[in-house]
Amino acid sequence: MTARTTTLRGRVVTGEEVIEDGTIVLTGDRISWVGPTPRWTGDPAPQSDSIILPGLVDLHCHGGAGASFPDSADADLLTAVRHHRSRGTTTMLASLVSAPPERLIHQTSLLADLYEAGDIAGVHIEGPFLSVARCGAQDPGSLRSGDPGLLAEIIGAGRGAVRSMTLAPEVDGFAAVAEMLRENDIVPSIGHTDADARTTRRGIDTLGSGPITATHLFNGMPTWHHRAPGPVSECLAAAARGSMVLELIGDGVHLADETVRAVFDLVGGGRIALVSDAMAAAGMSDGRYRLGPLDVTVQDSVARLSRESDPDAAPIAGGTATVLDLVRRAVHDAGVPLVEAVRAGSSTPARTIGLGSDIGALQPGMKADVLVVDAFFQPVQVFRGGIALQEEK
CATH class of the missing domain: 2.30.40.10 (Urease, subunit C, domain 1)
Structure with a gap:
C-alpha cells in the first residue's frame, strides 16, 4: 500500500x-x-x-473542556486531551495535583491507560512533596515530607507513565525522593518552594546531571528580591548554565509579558518550556470547577481558588489557555522572536522528556x-x- x-x-x-x-x-x-x-x-x-x-508539546496540563486529570473518571479524561490537541498540542503530559495517596495512585493508574494507548506522553505529578508556605492552589492538607514508599506506589501504578514530578528542595526526604526519580528516569522539577537561594542551589546539585525543570518559574515561590534572591535567581542561573529548563505560564495572568520577554532574552527558547498549566475550565465558560480536592472559580477566564471574602486575592488555580495561546502571546505581546517562541512550545519540552529525536x-x-x-x-x-x-x- x-x-x-x-x-x-x-x-x-x-x-x-x-x-x-x-x-x-x-x-x-x-x-x-x-x-x-x-x-x-x-x-x-x-x-x-x-x-x-x-506540533506543540505541553509538559504541565491538568485538564480542559470540563475534564480534570486529577478528578475525572477514565471515560472523561480523553475529553481534555482532545481539547488541547484541537489547539495544536499534539503531545502532552497529564498533570496531577497533591491529593491523598489513594487518590494519586488511582488517577495515575487511569492515566496510565491513556499513556499505553498513545494518547498522552506520560504523567506529571505536581506534589505532594511541596512547601505548605507556597502551596498556592495545592491542598495544604495533602502535603507531606518526601516519601519514597509512596513514590514507589505511584510509579508502580503508572506502569512507566510517570515522566516528571514537582517537589520542593527544602522538604524532609528530598534527597531520597530525588534519588528514586533519577533511578526511574523521571524528570525532577523544582517548584512550590519557599527555599532560599542556597537551599535551592543545594537541591539542584543534589539532583545531579540529567534534565531538571523549574515548575512555572516565579509562581509558587518567593519573589526575586535583590537581598533575598530565593529560588528564582538560582533557577535562572541554572538555565543559563544549561542545566535546567524553565516552565513559563506566559498567559498575561501568571506572568507579565515583560517578564516573559526578559527570561527569553536571558536564557533563550532552548531553555524555556511554555506550559499551559490548564485546568478543567480551559475552553469552557466562566463558572465553578474543581482542581483536586479544592473548589475553583473562573471569572473572565482567570481561575482562582473559590473564596467568599476578597476573591480577587485568592491564589491563581491553574490556567485556561493552551500552549498555542502562549506562543501567540509571546510573539504578539511580549515581542519574542517567532522561532524562539515556537522552540519553547515544541522542541525544548520534547527534548526535556527525552522525545526530542522524534517530535x-x-x-x-x-x-x-x-x-x-x-x-x-x-x-x-x-x-x-x-x-x-x-x-x-
Missing part, C-alpha cells in the same frame, strides 16, 4: 529560521521533505499565508506532528502522525 502524502505550503518555522515561502511534505507518519518552495521538485501546493509549526521540530525523518495556523495563530489544521485531526478515529 502506498503511504499517504500531504504537501503543505506557507511560512514554515524550523528550529533555526522562518522559511517565508516554504513547503513541507508528510509521507505516512513522517516528515519527508522541508525547504523553500522553489527547491521542491514535486507538485507545489497553492500559495498560502498560513504559518506551519511543529518537536519540522525536520525530515521526524514524526509528522504538524500545526497549521493563520496569521492570528488560530488553528487551521492539526496533523498527528501524518493524519489530519478530523480524520482521527
Whole structure:
C-alpha cells in the first residue's frame, strides 16, 4: 500500500529560521521533505499565508473542556486531551495535583491507560512533596515530607507513565525522593518552594546531571528580591548554565509579558518550556470547577481558588489557555522572536522528556506532528502522525 502524502505550503518555522515561502511534505507518519518552495521538485501546493509549526508539546496540563486529570473518571479524561490537541498540542503530559495517596495512585493508574494507548506522553505529578508556605492552589492538607514508599506506589501504578514530578528542595526526604526519580528516569522539577537561594542551589546539585525543570518559574515561590534572591535567581542561573529548563505560564495572568520577554532574552527558547498549566475550565465558560480536592472559580477566564471574602486575592488555580495561546502571546505581546517562541512550545519540552529525536521540530525523518495556523495563530489544521485531526478515529 502506498503511504499517504500531504504537501503543505506557507511560512514554515524550523528550529533555526522562518522559511517565508516554504513547503513541507508528510509521507505516512513522517516528515519527508522541508525547504523553500522553489527547491521542491514535486507538485507545489497553492500559495498560502498560513504559518506551519511543529506540533506543540505541553509538559504541565491538568485538564480542559470540563475534564480534570486529577478528578475525572477514565471515560472523561480523553475529553481534555482532545481539547488541547484541537489547539495544536499534539503531545502532552497529564498533570496531577497533591491529593491523598489513594487518590494519586488511582488517577495515575487511569492515566496510565491513556499513556499505553498513545494518547498522552506520560504523567506529571505536581506534589505532594511541596512547601505548605507556597502551596498556592495545592491542598495544604495533602502535603507531606518526601516519601519514597509512596513514590514507589505511584510509579508502580503508572506502569512507566510517570515522566516528571514537582517537589520542593527544602522538604524532609528530598534527597531520597530525588534519588528514586533519577533511578526511574523521571524528570525532577523544582517548584512550590519557599527555599532560599542556597537551599535551592543545594537541591539542584543534589539532583545531579540529567534534565531538571523549574515548575512555572516565579509562581509558587518567593519573589526575586535583590537581598533575598530565593529560588528564582538560582533557577535562572541554572538555565543559563544549561542545566535546567524553565516552565513559563506566559498567559498575561501568571506572568507579565515583560517578564516573559526578559527570561527569553536571558536564557533563550532552548531553555524555556511554555506550559499551559490548564485546568478543567480551559475552553469552557466562566463558572465553578474543581482542581483536586479544592473548589475553583473562573471569572473572565482567570481561575482562582473559590473564596467568599476578597476573591480577587485568592491564589491563581491553574490556567485556561493552551500552549498555542502562549506562543501567540509571546510573539504578539511580549515581542519574542517567532522561532524562539515556537522552540519553547515544541522542541525544548520534547527534548526535556527525552522525545526530542522524534517530535518537536519540522525536520525530515521526524514524526509528522504538524500545526497549521493563520496569521492570528488560530488553528487551521492539526496533523498527528501524518493524519489530519478530523480524520482521527
